[in-house]
Amino acid sequence: MIELRSVTKTYRTGSVSATVLQDLSLEIKEGDFLAIIGTSGAGKSTLLNLIGLLDLPSKGSVWVEGQNVSTLPEKAYGLLRRERIGFVFQDFKLVRDMTALENVEIPLAYSGTHNKKQRRERALEVLRDVGLEGKADRYPDELSGGQKQRVAIARAIANRPRLLIADEPTGNLDADTTKEVLALLQQMHQSGMAVVIVTHDPFVAGHARDVWELGDGKLALRK
Numbered sequence: 001m002i003e004l005r006s007v008t009k010t011y012r013t014g015s016v017s018a019t020v021l022q023d024l025s026l027e028i029k030e031g032d033f034l035a036i037i038g039t040s041g042a043g044k045s046t047l048l049n050l051i052g053l054l055d056l057p058s059k060g061s062v063w064v065e066g067q068n069v070s071t072l073p074e075k076a077y078g079l080l081r082r083e084r085i086g087f088v089f090q091d092f093k094l095v096r097d098m099t100a101l102e103n104v105e106i107p108l109a110y111s112g113t114h115n116k117k118q119r120r121e122r123a124l125e126v127l128r129d130v131g132l133e134g135k136a137d138r139y140p141d142e143l144s145g146g147q148k149q150r151v152a153i154a155r156a157i158a159n160r161p162r163l164l165i166a167d168e169p170t171g172n173l174d175a176d177t178t179k180e181v182l183a184l185l186q187q188m189h190q191s192g193m194a195v196v197i198v199t200h201d202p203f204v205a206g207h208a209r210d211v212w213e214l215g216d217g218k219l220a221l222r223k
């Protein structure tokens with residue numbers, strides 16, 4: 001589905017350059033469930049940005065279904081991302097002055113595939129899938145952390161992406177809520193989506209089928 005081939009990522013700030021990923025390869029296949037662990041600064045977010053088509057490598061290539069994304073015009077690249085990938089973040093990134101329902105409608109409006117009525121129906125359907133049917137009209141500030149993350153997951157899956165990327169999705173949640181969110185991610189995986197989680201938490205990583213540790217710019221399989 002998405003393949004990183006010998007990617008290197010170097011950041012340059014003025015005359016200083018730092019290589020964060022070094023000749024790293026990784027293939028994400030349909031239905032995978034993998035966790036990426038590593039110390040702070042190891043490059044996990046940098047790696048997720050490449051997997052999520054948010055950034056390009058300095059060297060090497062990123063392939064999506066047989067296409068080298070470096071060779072695509074920016075518009076096509078953005079479209080691939082919007083159609084195929086959903087993102088979930090530690091701090092939820094919900095829009096505060098929009099209700100849960102309106103937040104979930106955002107990607108549906110961007111994709112241009114649904115009219116207003118269809119957007120509403122699809123948003124309600126995914127809110128139901130994450131167990132938040134009754135909270136559709138609540139604003140983020142009126143929801144618990146776990147509920148906010150469930151809204152964020154609903155928003156991420158509204159366009160039926162093939163890949164769900166979660167960057168520390170339980171980082172702001174307590175133990176019980178962490179379990180709820182993990183159950184939901186497992187449910188997404190069982191429904192056929194590939195799931196990639198970045199986490200510091202061994203308990204969270206343990207739920208994935210494969211665990212990769214990022215260190216010294218390379219990945220090592222830990223499970």
Ligand SMILES: Nc1ncnc2c1ncn2[C@@H]1O[C@H](COP(=O)(O)OP(=O)(O)OP(=O)(O)O)[C@@H](O)[C@H]1O
Nearest residue numbers: 011012013020038039040041042043044045046047
């Ligand atoms: N845009 C950038 N410009 C320059 N350096 C950057 C940039 N983004 C990240 N870095 C550097 O790259 C290294 C890896 O950062 P990254 O955020 O990928 O690590 P991480 O493993 O996700 O860390 P954390 O667990 O603390 O979030 C760090 O040393 C960071 O300072």
